[in-house]
Amino acid sequence: MNVVLFDFDGTIADSIETGIRVINRLAKEFGYQPIDLEALKRLQNLSSREIIKQTDISIFKLPFLLRRFVGEMRQEVQQIGVIPGMKEALQTLKTRGDRLGIVSTNSEENVRSFLETQQLDPLFDVVVCSGRPFGKSRLIKRILRQNQLDPRSVFYVGDETRDIEAAKKSGVRAIAVTWGFNSSQVLAAHQPDFLIQTPDQLLDILAWSVQP
Template sequence: MTKVIIFDFDGTLADTIDILLSITNRLSAEFGFKSATKEELAQLSNLTSWELLKYSGISIFKFPLLIRKLKAELRSEIPTIELFPGIKEVLLELKKLGFQLGIITSNSRENVLASLENKGLQDTFTFIYSGSTFGKHKVINKWLKKEHINAEEVVYVGDEIRDIDAARKTGIKVVAVGWGFNSQEALAAHSPDFLITRPQELIEVMSNLG
């Protein structure tokens, strides 16, 4: 029986794609990589994180510093961040149904918590953990061990191919959402357990699993 739902934040709960694109483009000259237009995102949405890194031309050695600066600049944008339509209602309904909700994200915990407080959702989640861009599975494994929870009791919800990969590495089921960064076609090609296109569908999926 599924008891815990872990969410990614950016692109899954929060519509931060345009904001992140704007900040990333501002930092492109400083870090020496290609900027991207909004129109190019459709093409980029079919790439994995490693393919995206290679496409951009950024040095792997500069990448950690870029991510830290990105998170820092995102902090000032918190008041403008909106949740995807229907997300808040779905979260409250899942909580009401008895699921424990958490967030494991590559964004900073401070950014996520500030955004949730801005939306009145700070008490909806039992835990919020931050991990590296490519190390989300390590955070999940650490949490599973700490809380003595079986992987069979957990579902991860995310919008990127790397979310599917992280879930696979930890043995938990994954729900891919089609409204975030990676395209539905790209997500489907990596065979998530479920692929949904509307937030409300998550209640149906979880009711069947629960």
Template sequence: MTQKVIIFDFDGTIADTVDALVGIANRLATEFGYAQITPEQLTLLRNFSSREIIKYSGVSLIKIPFLVKKVKSELKNKIYELKPIPGIKEALLDLQESNYKLGIITSNSRDNVTAFLSINDLDNLFEFIYSGVTIFGKTNIINSVLRQKQFKPDDVIYVGDETRDIEASKKANIRVIAVTWGFNSPEVLLKQNPNFLINHPKEILEVLRTNH
């Protein structure tokens, strides 16, 4: 029987980074020419897709790669303060024990991810980590991983907390589990029609056992 592959997003799915990223974004607001994010605006942004957030911010597309790079650099200094999403470690251990192959595809830096995993004793759970700068999605990275690892789309499922995770997975013809504990709201995630929508990490294995 072919081993099933579970690919995870990192920020907001494994690591609770939302507050840290908002803080960094606010510190960089003047430098990159956008307004700081208030708690009220954050609630609004949770209901936006990635494209809508960029349009709302008014940041030039030319500046986005530089902003992303700066955010990653700033986040590196906060890695020791970040915590895993409650329940995710137990869920990952259960998945590994159930013989699922686990990996990560992220727009964060590989150094940040590996440091976080090591600090939180999660570094022995993942067989691969791929990092790439993407403004709107991860389709190209997902397709690249499928080719390099020779994974069949039917054997792969993606787990992520943003609309762009759902969009990328659909374009790559793999199933996707959207999670409600990260950045985007349940309402906007549902509009993207993920294969599954869950509210707690323990539900990942339940979904897989029921639908694989």
């Protein structure tokens, strides 16, 4: 049995376009430039930490922006779809007996609302969230500790370089997906254990990686 933890936005939820729209809606209030197509392509080739460094947003305003972003996304979450092929992959993993969870910087309210709308909530054993952009490793370590899990049987699946970083800090294996925010090039440069292009590739990786 594997334990498979997932990032939410861009990994399970097809929310990148909605997220950019919300970010641009808040641009004037928080004093940064809206993101156009050219800027988006540039950002997708930067690491999560590089994006924070290059933004016009004051580090002191960032927590307030994140709270506003999550609040705005609450109004959008029921209109967001699932990444194509992900629902089927999740259902297959659950049928195999794998334990599934979500570790996200979105709010638990938003995540659970999405799961309920998409009828995915029965698939997940745990949903944990933190408003800190780089706080996921602490959440993963807490799950490991509370459930007495062997890190070798745990995977973290995400679409950003910070997800790879969180997996490595936690001692679990990182599966990076190319259908979300960061480009395949910058994800590969951060050396995840696996880099996949489609949700069904998860099934092969996790079948091969089952611990005795």
